Amino acid sequence: MRIGRRRLLALAGAASLGGLGLAMGMRPGLSMGQAVAATDLPARQRLLMPPLLDTTATGRVALTAQSGLTRFAGGAPSTTWGFNQGFLAPTILMRSGGLEATLDNSLDEDVTVHWHGLLVPGEHDGGPHTAIAPGRQLITPMSLDQGPATLWYHSHIHGATARHVYSGLAGVIHYTDGRDDARGLPSTYGVDDLTLLLQDRRFDPEGRMIYNPTYADILNGLLGNRVLVNGQPSPIAGVPPGLVRLRLVNGSNARIYSLHFNDTRPFHLVGTDGGLLPAPIEMTYLPLAPGERAEILVDFSQGPAPVLMSARGLSMTVLRFAIDDTLPVRISRVPDRIGDAIAPLVAPDGIITRQISLDMGGNSSGQVQSPGHQPSGSMDHSGHAGHASHAGHATATGPTGVPIHGQGPAVSGLIFDDFRINGRAYRMDRMDFEIRRGTIERWIVSGGGGVEHPFHIHGVHFQVESSGGGGPPLAQNSGWKDTVLLSGGASSLIMRFDHEATARFPYMFHCHILEHEDAGMMGQFTVT
Structure with missing residues (x-):
């Protein structure tokens, strides 16, 4: 399905991460795996990217843990948390070198900021021993040195991590070396390089997001009854008719996604947790567990817009796509190579x-x-x-x-x-x-x-x-x-x-x- 960019932007309207007027349910007669049709677009919203905080020039980032009220699908307001906003957090663009993180806590309980995947000393890692008390500030000077990767950050207070992440204290990191164009990888944020934070949440009949785990939820890990992408239920991602990079982050408390497209089209894995792979790996099915990240390349130049699905016992829709012919196609083919081979670690004598x-x-x-x-x-x-x-x-x-x-x-x-x-x-x-x-x-x-x-x-x-x-x-x-x-x-x-x-x-x-x-x-x- 193709639709003009202006039409999609008009549908996005007044949407924001602080108040989402998004459709939570399915339209009558539309099955979970069916590609979106033009007649269904008025009831849907364009997928929004998180705001981008670019630290590559300043070497500084400032985050404030704060509360908010968020309406999902026009339901009753939910009490939510976020960094620098009422729900979830900006995407942070980082590179190697010095980075000073200023972390403020305006909530009424301790929080941390764990930099999940950053290779930094323990005092900068943001584990439970670095709690920031209500009304306090922590300034963390870090020295970064690692390869490009998709990472994320979230609160990590012992005994409360699940509730904090569920409430919205989580965001994504793009760690870059500025060489993606030379690698032949899409890199225009929100156009052909999409950040997708996948989280399932539980909603009550009034549309409130709730976290009241039962005994069984503790034993199993809590599962929601809706999948949110960047905090939005049932969004549509507008993409150019070419190669698109999807940065997939499983920020769910317990759900394991088994990702594939409804038309079984192949895609190429180009990055995992720690960074880019030497060469793309073609696949049609990708398991993604909580905490894991994956970068994939998807070709949207052929056929109708697909639906990203998850099949693990029960097939469910994760994200719908719409082809926007007005968006520029920068990359049209999957690169043969991405980077140098990864040398295997060799076990020394007496390991x-x-x-x-x-x-x-x-x-x-x-x-x-x-x-x-x-x-x-x-x-x-x-x-x-x-x-x-x-x-x-x-x-x-x-x-x-x-x-x-x-x-x-x-x-x-x-x-x-x-x-x-x-x-x-x-x-x-x-x-x-x-x-x-x-x-x-x-x-x-x-x-x-x-x-x-x-x-x-x-x-x-x-x-x-x-x-x-x-x-x-x-x-x-x-x-x-x-x-x-x-x-x-x-x-x-x-x-x-x-x-x-x-x-x-x-x-x-x-x-x-x-x-x-x-x-x-x-x-x-x-x-x-």
């Missing part, structure tokens, strides 16, 4: 190998469903869940709708101590590992209870040596990673620790299902 087990002990082993619990309007049906589809071993009997607060997440008076790593729940005053700076280590990481866990390590990028209990790395785990989905056996990761993290400001390693992380599935380590 330290650590066994890491993500455990769901006691009654919380496996997948749990609360009796009779199904959120209103949910797109998740029996047998379809965000990170697994396994039978549970526990029964959730407590009342629903109890929020999480404080250092020990609790529902119905139960303290969750069943979420552990290597048999121990997280404690802020305990160091799990002490690592020598400059050393290479191998971590053999496995999930527990038959549940898929996205595993994230702060302060390093790693290479996946094997996955699924010894199999070769999956295509989506190519290149440098900082988050990997554990599924079907242990994964072998190899990494070098080049940045310092003291006992006062250690690095974290944890499950990136945020409810699991808050409940204790996290550890920490020093690098000295």
Whole structure:
């Protein structure tokens, strides 16, 4: 489907991240996988890009955590949070060199800014030990030196990370070296280079976004009944009739997306968590777990506009596209090469190998469903869940709708101590590992209870040596990673620790299902 640029811009109208008049539901007679038709456009909105904060000239960025009221689809106002705005946050453009981040907190509780994927010392990483109290300011001078990549940032307060990210304290980072044109990669922000922050959220019948997790939500990770892209439900992305770069960021609390196009068209993976790949990898299906990022190239020059879908038990629409013939086509073919080959890390003699087990002990082993619990309007049906589809071993009997607060997440008076790593729940005053700076280590990481866990390590990028209990790395785990989905056996990761993290400001390693992380599935380590 093609439509003029003026028509699409008129449809965007008064939309903003502070008040979105967007359609949450489907129009009558329109199926989830059907390409958008011209007659449906008046009920939809053009996808908006987050505001862009360009730090490449100034070497400075200022963020303020603040509250807001957001209307989704004209429903009742929702209390939301964001950085520099009422919901979510700007995209920050960064490059290597000095960067001074000024972080202000205007909320009524502690926040942090964790730079997820930035290779910086522990004192600048933004973990739970660097909390910013209400009304206070933190100035963080950083020295950056890494390759171009799509990263993100979010609050990381222990016991409250899930609620903070869900409320909107999250944004995307474009780390650049200014050489994308030479690589043949689309690079015009919001035109042929689209930032797509994918998050599912739960809405009540009045259209309010709610976060009141049940016992089962803690065990499973909370799943929403609507997918938001850049904070918008059911948007349409206008794209030129050529090659477009999609920067995909899974900012959901627990949902794993299984991304593909409804017309099965191929696309090319050109970047993962830690940066660009040496050459594009053609694929038609891309799993993306919470915390992971992927950059893909999609050719929109042929055929009707496709629909980006996710199929994991239940097929659902993620994002619709509309071809805008007035937008310039800068790139028309997929480059053969993008950059230099990535040299594999070589395990030295006597390499330290650590066994890491993500455990769901006691009654919380496996997948749990609360009796009779199904959120209103949910797109998740029996047998379809965000990170697994396994039978549970526990029964959730407590009342629903109890929020999480404080250092020990609790529902119905139960303290969750069943979420552990290597048999121990997280404690802020305990160091799990002490690592020598400059050393290479191998971590053999496995999930527990038959549940898929996205595993994230702060302060390093790693290479996946094997996955699924010894199999070769999956295509989506190519290149440098900082988050990997554990599924079907242990994964072998190899990494070098080049940045310092003291006992006062250690690095974290944890499950990136945020409810699991808050409940204790996290550890920490020093690098000295």
